[in-house]
Amino acid sequence: MRPLRALRWVAWTAFAAGILVAVVAVLTALPAYAQDAAQEPAYRAFPVIGSRLAVWAVAQLHLNFAAFILGVPIFAVIIEIIGWRTRDARYDWLSHELVKLTFAAFSTTALLGALLLFLFVGYYPKFWTYMTSIFFPTYWIYALLFFAETFTVYLWYYGWDWLSGSKKWIHVGLGVLSNLLGTSILVVANSWVTFMMSPAGITESGALKGSVWGAINNFTWMPINIHRLIANIVFGGTIAAAYAAFRFLNATTDEERARYDWMGYVGNFVALSAFIVLPFAGYWLGREIYAFNQTMGITMMGGFMSWLWIIQAILIGILFLGSNYYLWLGMERIPGSERYRKYVPYMLTILAIGFMVWATPHSLIVTLDEARAMGGTHHPFLGFFGVMSAKNTAVNLMILTTFLSYVLYRRANRLSIKPWVLTGMAIQWGAFFVAAAIVVFYGVYGYFVESIVRIGFSVYQVGAVLGAIALVMTIDVPMFRGARSTGAIRWGRIPARSQYVLILLAVTFTWLMGLMGFARSGIRQYWHVYGVMRDTSVDAVTPALGYAANVITIVTAVFFALVMFIFWLGGLSERGKAGAHGLPAPAISGGSEDDR
Amino acid sequence: MHVPVGLKVGAFSLLVMGSYTYFANSIPQIESRPPEELSLEGGTVTPAQLVKAGEQIFKTKGTCEVCHKIGEKGMRAPDLAGVGGRAAKRKPGVSAKQYLIESLLDPGAYLVEGYPNIMPRVDKPPIGLNRSELWAIAAFLESLGGTVDVTLDDIPKTAGAAAAGGAPAELKLPGDPKAGEAVFAGKGACIACHKAGKVGAAQVGPDLSQIAKIQTPEYIMGKILNPAALGTVAGYPKGVMPPMFGQTLTAKEYVDLVAFLLTLK
Numbered sequence: 042m043r044p045l046r047a048l049r050w051v052a053w054t055a056f057a058a059g060i061l062v063a064v065v066a067v068l069t070a071l072p073a074y075a076q077d078a079a080q081e082p083a084y085r086a087f088p089v090i091g092s093r094l095a096v097w098a099v100a101q102l103h104l105n106f107a108a109f110i111l112g113v114p115i116f117a118v119i120i121e122i123i124g125w126r127t128r129d130a131r132y133d134w135l136s137h138e139l140v141k142l143t144f145a146a147f148s149t150t151a152l153l154g155a156l157l158l159f160l161f162v163g164y165y166p167k168f169w170t171y172m173t174s175i176f177f178p179t180y181w182i183y184a185l186l187f188f189a190e191t192f193t194v195y196l197w198y199y200g201w202d203w204l205s206g207s208k209k210w211i212h213v214g215l216g217v218l219s220n221l222l223g224t225s226i227l228v229v230a231n232s233w234v235t236f237m238m239s240p241a242g243i244t245e246s247g248a249l250k251g252s253v254w255g256a257i258n259n260f261t262w263m264p265i266n267i268h269r270l271i272a273n274i275v276f277g278g279t280i281a282a283a284y285a286a287f288r289f290l291n292a293t294t295d296e297e298r299a300r301y302d303w304m305g306y307v308g309n310f311v312a313l314s315a316f317i318v319l320p321f322a323g324y325w326l327g328r329e330i331y332a333f334n335q336t337m338g339i340t341m342m343g344g345f346m347s348w349l350w351i352i353q354a355i356l357i358g359i360l361f362l363g364s365n366y367y368l369w370l371g372m373e374r375i376p377g378s379e380r381y382r383k384y385v386p387y388m389l390t391i392l393a394i395g396f397m398v399w400a401t402p403h404s405l406i407v408t409l410d411e412a413r414a415m416g417g418t419h420h421p422f423l424g425f426f427g428v429m430s431a432k433n434t435a436v437n438l439m440i441l442t443t444f445l446s447y448v449l450y451r452r453a454n455r456l457s458i459k460p461w462v463l464t465g466m467a468i469q470w471g472a473f474f475v476a477a478a479i480v481v482f483y484g485v486y487g488y489f490v491e492s493i494v495r496i497g498f499s500v501y502q503v504g505a506v507l508g509a510i511a512l513v514m515t516i517d518v519p520m521f522r523g524a525r526s527t528g529a530i531r532w533g534r535i536p537a538r539s540q541y542v543l544i545l546l547a548v549t550f551t552w553l554m555g556l557m558g559f560a561r562s563g564i565r566q567y568w569h570v571y572g573v574m575r576d577t578s579v580d581a582v583t584p585a586l587g588y589a590a591n592v593i594t595i596v597t598a599v600f601f602a603l604v605m606f607i608f609w610l611g612g613l614s615e616r617g618k619a620g621a622h623g624l625p626a627p628a629i630s631g632g633s634e635d636d637r
Numbered sequence: 638m639h640v641p642v643g644l645k646v647g648a649f650s651l652l653v654m655g656s657y658t659y660f661a662n663s664i665p666q667i668e669s670r671p672p673e674e675l676s677l678e679g680g681t682v683t684p685a686q687l688v689k690a691g692e693q694i695f696k697t698k699g700t701c702e703v704c705h706k707i708g709e710k711g712m713r714a715p716d717l718a719g720v721g722g723r724a725a726k727r728k729p730g731v732s733a734k735q736y737l738i739e740s741l742l743d744p745g746a747y748l749v750e751g752y753p754n755i756m757p758r759v760d761k762p763p764i765g766l767n768r769s770e771l772w773a774i775a776a777f778l779e780s781l782g783g784t785v786d787v788t789l790d791d792i793p794k795t796a797g798a799a800a801a802g803g804a805p806a807e808l809k810l811p812g813d814p815k816a817g818e819a820v821f822a823g824k825g826a827c828i829a830c831h832k833a834g835k836v837g838a839a840q841v842g843p844d845l846s847q848i849a850k851i852q853t854p855e856y857i858m859g860k861i862l863n864p865a866a867l868g869t870v871a872g873y874p875k876g877v878m879p880p881m882f883g884q885t886l887t888a889k890e891y892v893d894l895v896a897f898l899l900t901l902k
Contacts, residue, residue: 286646287642287643287646290642290645290646291642334757334763335704335713335755335757336700336703336704336757336763336764337763348664348665348667351664352657352660352661352664355660356657541646541649544646544649544650545649545653548650548653548654549653549657552653552654552657563669566669566671567669567670567671568763571763572761572762572763572765573762575671576671581670581671582668582669582670582671583668583669583670584668585666585667585668586661586662586664586666586667587658587661587662587663587664587666588666589661590657590658590660590661590662591658591662593658594654594655594657594658597654598650598651598654601647601650605643605647
């Protein structure tokens with residue numbers, strides 16, 4: 042058998058097995074549901090590692106894979122559309138390459154999902170029965186969507202050559218459709234997790250009050266939908282970039298290096314664009330948690346989880362610094378970029394300060410002695426920077442700076458020939474400074490008002506930043522249309538350490554996802570369903586961060602090992618064939634005038 | 638020597654994650670433990686102990702400290718120092734006791750000036766204090782600048798229902814009935830006057846073999862601590878049941894004993 046056929050066969054069989062397992066699991070769960078709940082134990086113990094760890098590991102792994110097969114196609118279809126509209130074969134090739142990766146991960150995702158279901162049904166029967174009593178109708182929707190998505194993705198993948206040329210629009214339509222279906226799956230699954238966190242639509246005793254919609258549409262459902270969707274795009278981008286980095290480092294020819302350098306760049310670009318809006322979605326989610334339950338919100342930000350946000354801030358800081366560093370390194374392959382290098386130290390300073398402010402703890406739990414030494418639970422000076430106002434200001438400035446890096450990168454090898462270039466640039470710089478001024482103004486003003494008013498300020502800050510981004514881009518695009526080039530981008534001529542930065546970004550982001558999963562789940566503390574169903578198992582204790590970090594690291598390492606294996610499978614099909622599908626991989630070396 | 642890229646990348650990734658893990662392990666490790674129902678750890682149960690228990694609940698299960706500080710004006714919620722005294726003047730015609738209980742069960746009914754209506758009903762999930770916990774915490778609040786005069790009967794019977802997450806209002810004590818039986822027959826010397834199922838045969842006091850069926854947990858708990866306050870069982874002499882168990886039994890013995898009595902149905 043040829044490798045690709047073998048791969049296809051394995052994928053199909055594994056997938057079919059996954060679905061079968063899932064169906065059987067659901068069916069076996071049903072009689073249990075009908076039975077008198079009292080006859081069943083509330084918990085069973087998973088051997089050796091315990092039920093919680095088993096569910097945790099499988100859930101995180103499943104989520105990693107799910108994010109992969111949802112995020113990468115979103116990214117792929119965007120790229121396919123770019124390729125279709127610009128008639129640039131590179132994009133079409135890249136898009137196909139990405140769907141191929143997704144495709145190989147499909148069956149693993151389904152299997153992990155089935156395994157997770159097994160664990161719930163087997164080890165948390167009472168909990169599962171309760172969830173089923175609320176969400177049963179959605180299980181069917183989920184299964185149907187999964188089938189529909191699988192078939193669309195199959196059509197999308199295998200129809201690549203068939204639906205090309207004049208039929209390309211049908212093909213793009215399939216890509217869009219599979220993404221819509223994929224997103225719907227995410228949204229259904231989100232209704233379950235968010236219900237556990239912020240239950241709604243139920244009576245005091247926990248029974249469904251009206252229709253299941255009331256339970257689905259709970260406080261945190263929409264914010265999590267948006268947050269996870271954006272995060273998935275970031276994730277897909279960083280993983281694609283890491284894949285490219287891996288291939289780049291392994292490349293033997295200049296042509297290959299050029300191709301994968303470019304792919305890494307595109308992946309990082311998409312990831313970064315989505316990443317910039319992620320904090321805003323995060324704030325919205327945080328606000329909804331406070332709106333649902335003040336105590337939960339405060340426990341989350343100031344209680345036993347307060348250190349978690351410091352780690353989160355450090356990770357996000359690393360992501361920002363890494364992305365910027367990658368862009369700056371990338372400038373080295375662009376003739377003409379010398380003009381902009383002088384800005385780098387300033388940008389680095391802003392990022393570093395922002396990073397430090399953001400990572401300053403607000404109200405940590407301190408021991409009595411520490412508190413006495415510090416003169417209160419808030420440090421007299423540093424405590425000042427730990428308040429939300431300072432953090433919002435810092436993160437907004439970091440976003441602005443990252444955007445500036447990108448703008449400079451974009452114009453690195455271009456000289457505008459428009460007569461209004463000076464005015465245009467003046468307005469752009471003006472927009473940057475006005476936005477920064479607004480951010481700082483509200484940041485400082487925030488110290489003088491009530492917290493309720495202050496929360497509103499973050500909206501102005503975000504508005505200013507987004508407004509500046511929109512304005513700068515509206516000017517930038519026409520300003521550099523038909524610009525004179527100072528030389529083509531020399532794809533592939535980038536130091537190898539830049540590729541390690543891409544890998545750093547992918548690893549950090551995946552780890553961050555694991556950490557945020559712990560936050561989302563840990564915030565319920567000793568409740569399965571917050572305020573409705575208590576966790577009375579031996580695992581009701583929510584572990585400390587060190588333990589959580591150990592679990593996250595192990596699971597993330599397993600995830601990457603599996604992904605490496607899948608990448609390796611992906612590489613198999615190319616052996617003995619020039620291109621991934623009929624077409625040979627496009628040559629990128631020496632590159633085009635376009636910066637992407 | 639040529640090191641394969643896969644190995645280098647793998648080592649690099651592990652190094653990155655390893656440093657995050659190291660950092661996460663180097664900071665203070667705080668677990669979130671599920672609260673115990675009625676925490677009377679250490680010492681004997683007296684009115685002062687009740688206040689102590691209330692303070693415990695205030696800091697742990699009640700999660701009051703998330704918002705309230707004592708002796709420090711908080712941003713989120715009023716300072717509770719002196720609230721036991723101030724409570725009597727909050728609402729005309731409402732006693733300190735009544736006001737404090739109302740502020741726990743219906744926090745929105747009277748809003749302290751300058752603060753938003755964010756305090757949750759503390760007898761409802763997720764805090765979900767039960768009646769005796771509410772009693773203890775009310776006593777604790779009274780002790781902050783006032784006199785402790787709250788009794789369990791002041792706490793409405795309906796309060797704390799469904800506290801344990803949908804379960805009917807039942808008092809779950811962490812006590813061990815077996816150990817309680819030993820207290821009954823041993824240190825407590827209840828056996829000198831009472832019969833309880835197979836244990837004992839004395840007729841001085843009532844037969845307790847079905848006490849959990851005919852009496853509420855609150856009554857049983859109260860009767861042991863302060864027999865006179867809960868009236869005298871008809872047909873039995875007054876003042877015979879010793880009043881000093883609150884002092885002589887440790888918290889653990891008390892809780893175990895109650896757990897034992899609650900099995901007598």
